[in-house]
Amino acid sequence: MKRAIILYLATLIVMVPLDFLFLGVLAKDFFKAQVGPALGDVNIVPAAIFYLLYPVGMVIFVSYAAGSDWQHTLLYGALFGLFCYATFDLTALALLKGWTWPATLVDIAWGTFATATSATLGLLIANAIQRQA
Known part of the structure; x- marks a missing residue:
């Protein structure tokens, strides 16, 4: 249980x-240009729930599945991110007026990268913390 909590917190902290750097700075203008009408003000409650819940999925389906091997964590993280972000983005593309293919492809690529990176760095941080304990 202690390892799960350390993995969760380390993954969340990464x-x-x-994600805020990417969405709030690097890709902000891109997404505004691509899907501006579909974007509204951030609803903080669902956003907070996502940011608290998604790392739980990473710990369960990536970190535990991969063991303590960072290479497997990187691979499983990329796959988990691909499937999760593709589920959202392809559904948005199918159902939301104004959602675009470029926004879909960029966001899926981002989710793949961000999930792989967060899960892997979270694992490495957790391993370092546990070695020192």
Whole structure:
């Protein structure tokens, strides 16, 4: 249980700033240009639920599935991110007016990268913490 909590917190600490940097700075203008009408003000409650819940999925379906091997964590993280972000983006493309293919492809690529990176760095941080304990 202690390992799960350390993995969760380490993954969360990597993922949130990484995603905020991408969405809030690096890709902000891109997404505004691509899907501006579909974007509204951020609803903080669902956003907070996502950021608290998604790392749970990473720990269960990536970190535990991969064991303590960072290469497998990187691969499983990329796959988990691909499937999760593709589920959202392809559904948005199918159902939301104004959602675009470029936004879909960029967001799926981002989700693949961000999930792989967050899960892997979370694992490495957790391993380092547990070695010192």
